[in-house]
Amino acid sequence: MIIKHFTDNDLYKFSVMLAIQKLYPWSYVKYAFTNRGGTQFPEGFAERMREEVASMADLRLTQEEKKFVKTKCYFFDPVFVDFLEGFKYKPEEVTITQQGGELNVIIEGYWYRTVLWEVPLLAIISELYFQMTGAIPQDVEKKAIIKAQNLSNLNADYSEFGTRRRFSFDVQDKVVGALQAHSGEYFKGTSNVYLAMKYNTTPIGTMPHEWFMYHGAIYGYRSANIKALEAWVDVYDGSLGIALTDTYTTDSFFNSFSLKQAKLFDGVRHDSGSPLEFADKAIKFYEQNRIDPTSKTLVFSDSLNTTTIQEIKEHIDGRIHDTYGIGTFFSNDVGVKPLNIVIKLTDVKVHKKDTEYLKAVKLSDVSGKHTGDNKEIDLSLRTLGLL
Structure with a gap:
């Protein structure tokens, strides 16, 4: 089991989770994995990853973690901290498939829930890849x-x-x-x-x-x-x-x-x-x-x-x-080439019952590194006068 602690996650995921709950509790979204480095994943990787994701359903915020969050994260209200104590990951929100060496990961569900998946999934992909390829960290x-x-x-x-x-x-x-x-x-x-x-x-x-x-x-x-x-x-x-x-x-x-x-x-x-x-x-x-x-x-x-x-x-x-x-x-400066991987928001709805998703894109200050649907990227560039 790679993710052994509920708070083995980055703070910004919890901070945006609270903001979503307060302002956009009905929003429904999709995220997608992008393999920027073109890494070829070994046979059986998706199956192993699904096992890791399934095990996350058992994670719970411990009393020690709760006390720490209440003390250090003073900007979280007590209702949110209590919510975290009862939160359970739903593995069914994550779809993992593999074709040859190509890995595909899609996350879909209510935004206030699915927001927590990004960081632990990327950590799982990276650690599992190095496990399965026999890499050993140095110095x-x-x-x-x-x-x-x-x-x-x-x-x-x-x-x-x-x-x-x-x-x-x-x-x-x-x-x-x-x-x-x-x-x-x-x-x-x-x-x-x-x-x-x-x-x-x-x-x-x-x-x-x-x-x-x-x-x-x-x-x-x-x-x-x-x-x-x-x-x-x-x-x-x-x-x-x-x-x-x-x-x-x-x-x-x-x-x-x-x-x-x-x-x-x-x-x-x-x-x-x-x-x-x-x-x-x-x-x-x-x-x-x-x-x-x-x-x-x-x-x-x-x-x-x-x-x-x-x-x-x-x-x-x-x-x-x-x-x-x-x-x-x-x-990841241990003698191996780190993976160049991201998980990004791709589609959003204000409410699950809405019939169609809207495309979500990210531009970049580096030409050619924009992320998302190409037509929507073009629209955003034109809207902002960047073309």
């Missing part, structure tokens, strides 16, 4: 300690974001332990709620792309960023205040980011495109709106390593507070 703790020391020497605030594409739970567990022990004040926490509890650190995360994708599909692409951020504020009232910028391109985001939102949100997160250009755009935006950039935070989370972090820090040069969410570089 896990040694590498993590060196990275922790290097990042401390750079005075870089950072968090561990590696659940989705980790080599294994055991590797991520050892990495988080090593980072905490060897980074001092610079290690700020982990996205993984269970590991945050185990190592008595802070669970880190705010909002995902799917939150904006849903609003774009339902309300239109010109309104998507505004509607998504206002809805987030309605739920969290200023908590979890790092806004994700690139669902419909960063330029589109800053064009719609209002003065009120800019003052309310603590900062913004970069997840695609040039981090140096992003930093300059963000600083310029704050300056033009008469906001002191040093009062805000930029979170960088796209394919980071020690070298790229050093480049970003040197470029920013103290003009704004910078922090880093580091994923695969921590949790």
Whole structure:
């Protein structure tokens, strides 16, 4: 059994789950697995994966986990925490098939429930693949300690974001332990709620792309960023205040980011495109709106390593507070090629009884990396004046 703990999941999945329950409890959606790296999965992989998914039906929030969530996740109301205590995964929401080496995974159901599947499913796919191909991790703790020391020497605030594409739970567990022990004040926490509890650190995360994708599909692409951020504020009232910028391109985001939102949100997160250009755009935006950039935070989370972090820090040069969410570089730097895999929202309905799904898409600051239905991508690009 790969997923052994209910909170072996990223914080942002629970935070968006609460927002969905409060605002869109009837919404019905589909997600789909995308194998960006073209990995060929071994024979029998789908059957093994179905067994792993079936075992998740037995997961429950323990009293220890509940106490931790109530203490650390102060932005979750007691009704939601009690709901999590009674939540049960439904394996029938996940359809897994395999043709040759090609793996297909579809998730379908009420959005407030299916939102929790993405991260553990990706973690299962990655760990199971390395199990079945006989891969053995090398120098896990040694590498993590060196990275922790290097990042401390750079005075870089950072968090561990590696659940989705980790080599294994055991590797991520050892990495988080090593980072905490060897980074001092610079290690700020982990996205993984269970590991945050185990190592008595802070669970880190705010909002995902799917939150904006849903609003774009339902309300239109010109309104998507505004509607998504206002809805987030309605739920969290200023908590979890790092806004994700690139669902419909960063330029589109800053064009719609209002003065009120800019003052309310603590900062913004970069997840695609040039981090140096992003930093300059963000600083310029704050300056033009008469906001002191040093009062805000930029979170960088796209394919980071020690070298790229050093480049970003040197470029920013103290003009704004910078922090880093580091994923695969921590949790799957063990001598194998990590899988390049994602699960994305693809179809949405306001209500299950609606006759047709609406397509959900994600653009990118990198040309050619847009995700979703091609016709809908074209529509979103034209609507936003990006063609």
